[in-house]
Amino acid sequence: MSEAQLISPLSAEEVEAIEAEIAHLPDRASAAIDALLIVQEKRGWISDESLAAIAGLLGMSTADLDSIATFYNLIYRRPVGRHVVMVCDSVSCYVMGCDRLRGAVEEKLGVKPGGTTEDGRFTLLPIVCLGACDRAPAMQVGKELFGPVAADDLDGIFGGFD
Amino acid sequence: MHDLSTMPLTGRLLDADAAGKGVVDLEAYEASGGYQAARQAVTGMTPAEIRELVKDANLRGRGGAGFPTGVKWGFVPMDGAAAEGHKYLVCNADEMEPGTFKDRYLMEKDPHMLIEGMIIGAWAIEADKAYVFLRGEYHEPYRQLQDAIAQARSRGYLGEGIFGTGFNLELAVHRSGGRYICGEETALLNALEGKRAQPRTKPPFPPASGAWGRPTIVNNVETLCNVPAIVTNGADWFLELGRGEDAGTKVFGVSGRVNNPGLWELPMGTPIREIIDDHAGGMQKGYRLRGILPGGASTEFLVEEHFDLPMEYATIQAAGSRMGTGTMILMDDSICPVDMSRNLQHFFAQESCGFCTPCREGLPWVEQLLLDIEEGRGQPGDLEVLDRNADFIGAPGNTFCLHATGAIEPLMSALKYFRDDFEAHISTGRCPYREA
């Protein structure tokens, strides 16, 4: 994708996907979260330009949409790497050693939580319980769930993402 | 083949597992009687009859609070002006309570069972719109649900004129932007409307005024999954399924240092120790069990003296805790109760929606004090301060919703059962669980 396409306007596919969500709902503004997730899907994050374009499409103010975007953990208002690495830090994973796993991930990627690897491949973020507590400690990379994860597994896991 | 009359929730998916299939597909679901209950309900029963049936079966909500489902459905206006226009059925599939992983399992493995339960639930309140409010991180359940909904629609189980009747139902999945508070049902409704997920004032309660101001029922995934088999087999069958007072089966779960962590559908009233020893394979070698959070991160600790109790609502409540989601988290003797409490408070502090002061300001403060104690900076008197503030923050009514109460319950029970550990941190100025 060229630089110009990464900022607004929204692509025809994005508009179509957002309109399909609106069709399930009584009014356009109700699709705010769906729309943010749809646009983030391909672009990785929500830029100010994307935000303004979505607000325009939904007929709401940019400020209103931003207050919604910033409320939710999974909507990113800053650029992230190609794959978001989420290491669960909730209680079952805590009991099964998630602190050690996070340490190993930090070392392997060379970043702290919130950081992105220099090659732009991975962003490391903490995440609450992934609903995989029987596979603790668990982590998710992009849309893929892994667990239980040992430090030795990390090369294999990260190797699967370009 | 598993017996669906004793394992109505998981019999099918265990068969699919045994056959090497990851999911109960439409063919397998229908071959084992699937969608017959919805057909029977929509073509042969009135909404009032279904509500009565579910009430008689004593189905209680599996989302944490245990409210009787049929009673809740009975609050929806069914005639007069209030009943005109849209009504909504919303499935709460937010599942963000740490330690809880049962709804993911049901949706990933047997999505048609949930859809069938929602068709019947929607008919019971004459809702014409239904939503699954799904955690944003749940990618595999999302894929499975989207596929299953498309299949159900192509068979005429969803859409216009279901089973050749005049009943119409649209079902859509709403993915959450991610915040624990979205699971609280009124916050969920705000999120569904595309807003910030802040809880709403009650009353009005959602059955009177919910999504977009219309009558709305919010039910947990597992609750709705129970409905088809109740229609097929009747209320008496469901009442008999439980081992004690409570009706039906429950998907119980165990996580922590056991040999075989996982989920099992067992009769309500199965004793805690039986779940841990017979199903989860007991503790791993070298680890001793000290306490459990019986139903997720917001439930109070139970300890040795409670492990022979049956998992049923009244019994667990009398023991000072809650059944919650029925997925228990085990604390073994290698885990520091102070640091585990800090981990729990970190979650609740981070996930506070920020609306009211005791929760927004109090929980981070509690987390910090626990960190201080854990790291050897505790002072004499800190535990009394913690006791007092826990009381203040946690008392229902001091905050706008039950998030803060749920946060404080495990802490108060830790202060009660593991007080020696807290005191040792303060008197020795270090955590005895950390290597020197």
Ligand SMILES: Cc1cc2nc3c(=O)[nH]c(=O)nc-3n(C[C@H](O)[C@H](O)[C@H](O)COP(=O)(O)O)c2cc1C
């Ligand atoms: C802070 C908070 C979080 C909650 N999270 C969930 C959840 O993730 N899933 C759920 O089913 N219920 C959750 N609940 C309970 C819901 O408010 C509601 O009681 C439940 O969805 C009703 O369904 P049921 O009657 O079928 O159990 C939560 C409650 C609170 C106070």
Ligand code: SF4
């Ligand atoms: S108790 Fe906490 S989560 Fe609930 S409304 Fe108040 S600040 Fe929000």
Ligand code: FES
């Ligand atoms: S606590 Fe980590 S997946 Fe549930």
